[in-house]
Amino acid sequence: MDATNNVAGADRPTIMITNDDGIHAPGLQALVRTLVSTHRYRLWICAPDSDNSSVSHSATVRRAVSAMPTEISGATAFAISGTPCDCISLGTSKALFPSVPDLVLSGINKGSNCGLHIVYSGTVAGARQAFIRGIPSVAISYEWIEGTSNINDFTLAAEACIPMISAIFVEIKNKTYPKECFLNVNLPTDILNHKGFMLAKQGNSIMEAGWKQVSSGSQTMTMQPSSVSINPDAKAVSQEPLLFKLELKGGQVENGGTDFGPLLEGYITVTPLGALTNADTDSHKFFNQWLPGVASSAV
Numbered sequence: 001m002d003a004t005n006n007v008a009g010a011d012r013p014t015i016m017i018t019n020d021d022g023i024h025a026p027g028l029q030a031l032v033r034t035l036v037s038t039h040r041y042r043l044w045i046c047a048p049d050s051d052n053s054s055v056s057h058s059a060t061v062r063r064a065v066s067a068m069p070t071e072i073s074g075a076t077a078f079a080i081s082g083t084p085c086d087c088i089s090l091g092t093s094k095a096l097f098p099s100v101p102d103l104v105l106s107g108i109n110k111g112s113n114c115g116l117h118i119v120y121s122g123t124v125a126g127a128r129q130a131f132i133r134g135i136p137s138v139a140i141s142y143e144w145i146e147g148t149s150n151i152n153d154f155t156l157a158a159e160a161c162i163p164m165i166s167a168i169f170v171e172i173k174n175k176t177y178p179k180e181c182f183l184n185v186n187l188p189t190d191i192l193n194h195k196g197f198m199l200a201k202q203g204n205s206i207m208e209a210g211w212k213q214v215s216s217g218s219q220t221m222t223m224q225p226s227s228v229s230i231n232p233d234a235k236a237v238s239q240e241p242l243l244f245k246l247e248l249k250g251g252q253v254e255n256g257g258t259d260f261g262p263l264l265e266g267y268i269t270v271t272p273l274g275a276l277t278n279a280d281t282d283s284h285k286f287f288n289q290w291l292p293g294v295a296s297s298a299v
Contacts, residue, residue, distance in 0.1 A: 012040060012041050013042070013102040013103065013169055013172075014041065014042045014043075014044060014099070014101040014102050014103075015042070015043055015101060015102065015104070016046060016088070016091050016097075016101035016103070016105070017031060017035075017043065017044070017045045017047065017075075017104075017105050017106070018045070018046055018047045018087040018088055018091070018104070018105075018126040019084065019107055019108070019109060019122075019123060019126065020048065020051075020052045020054075020055060020084045020106075020109065020122025020125070020126065021052075021053060021110055021123075022047065022048050022049065022051045023047035023049060023070060023079045025051075026110070026151050026154050027107055027108035027109060027142065027157075028045070029072075029154075030108060030154035030155045030157070030158045031107060031140070031154075031158045032045065032074065032075055033073075033074075033155070034155060034158035034161075035074075035162075036073065036074030036075065043074060043075035044075065044076050044077075044097050044101060045072055045076070046067075046077075046078050046080060046087040046088065046097075047077075047078075047079065047080065047084075047087055048079070048080055048081075048083065048084060048086075048087060049066075052083050052084060052122045053122060054120045054121070054122065055084070055085075055122040055125070056119065056121065056122060057085050057128060057129070058085060058125075059083060059086055060082045060083060060086050065081045065082040065086055065090065066080070066081040067080055067090065067096055076097070078091075078096060083122060083125070084106060084122040084123065084126035084129070085122075085126065085129045087126065088106075088129040088133070089129055089133075092104070092135060100135060101135060102135075102136070102172060103135070103136050103137065103138070103165070103168060103169065103172065104126070104130035104135050104136070104137040105127075105137070105138050105140060105165070106123050106124070106125075106127040106130075106138070106139045106140065107138075107139060107140030107141055107142075107185075108140045108141065108142050108154055108157050108158060108161075108187075109123040109140065109141035110142065110144045111142070111143070111144050112141050112142070112144075112186045112263060113139065113141040114202075114203060114205055114258075114259040114260040114263060114269070115202065115203040115205030115206055115258070115260055116204055116205065116206040117205070117206065117207065118184060118273070121139070121141075123139050123141055124273070126139065127182045127183070127184070128182060131181070131274075131275060132275055136168060136172060136177055137182040138164075138165075138168070138182065138183040138184075139183070139184045140157070140161060140187070141184075141185070141187070142154060142157045142187045142189075143187065143188055143189045143263055143264075144189070145189045149189055153189075153191055153192075156192055157187045157191050160187060160191055160194060160268060161185065161187075164185070164197065164270075178272075180274065181272040181273055181274050182272070182273055182274075183270055183271065184270075184271040184272075184273050185268065185269070186268070187263075188263055188264070188266045188268065194267065194268055195265070195267045195268075196267060196268065197267070197268045197270055198267040198269055199269075199271075199272075200258055200259040200263075200269040200271050201257075201259065201271065202259055202273065203259050204258070205258075205259075205260040207248050208249045209246055209247060210247055210249055211246055211247070212244065212247050213242060213243065213244050214243050214244065214245045215243055
């Protein structure tokens with residue numbers, strides 16, 4: 001943990017960084033190195049101590065979480081035994097850090113977060129939790145393609161985000177930055193030759209997936225009748241559990257005109273998001289007519 005970060009950066013804006021790939025993931029490390037090199041910001045890192053991909057907005061409520069001081073050059077860092085939501089909830093509470101950050105960045109994620117993947121994403125959840133706390137925030141993801149992308153692309157992606165981060169701080173300083181949303185940013189695979197920033201709405205793209213039975217478990221699950229059994233004829237059952245694994249079967253499918261299409265075309269897509277998920281107008285209209293009938297039929 002770099003103690004000098006608090007002293008040298010006391011008069012600089014503070015950025016808190018989290019992710020869902022874990023504190024040692026190359027995307028987060030590249031983002032930190034790039035921000036440190038600008039000498040503009042005080043950096044606090046509050047990120048999971050292990051991979052928390054696809055945990056969505058889950059929070060830890062049944063156990064304590066640990067915060068382990070971690071050495072990351074140019075930043076004050078803690079590895080948290082919890083989810084991205086936990087990290088930002090704790091990190092912005094003033095229980096771990098002395099004040100609330102000016103901006104929260106979540107990423108850089110290994111893989112894009114467009115369309116319906118936003119629902120599953122721990123990266124997006126980290127930014128959403130900051131938004132819920134009233135703190136400007138950005139989720140950042142890179143469209144990693146196995147066999148095409150390499151670790152250096154995370155640095156290029158981080159560098160591509162610097163103008164946007166700088167522009168956000170101008171609005172924050174002028175008190176003109178919108179408070180009704182947070183940003184979801186996705187960077188294209190060929191980040192070196194990106195076509196610039198494009199504002200895009202969230203689409204409905206989703207990766208096709210299925211479940212495959214992989215093997216029988218080695219552990220047995222035994223249920224024995226209790227002394228006060230509802231069924232006096234109940235017998236002990238000993239059997240192996242069935243094991244299933246989620247498999248991704250194909251690429252994302254989208255109707256077009258939203259976030260995923262422009263990303264594939266080489267644009268850095270910027271999508272404003274809110275914490276609420278409201279249904280479309282037609283659905284509200286349908287249920288407005290349907291609900292009185294439910295009430296009358298229940299009488």
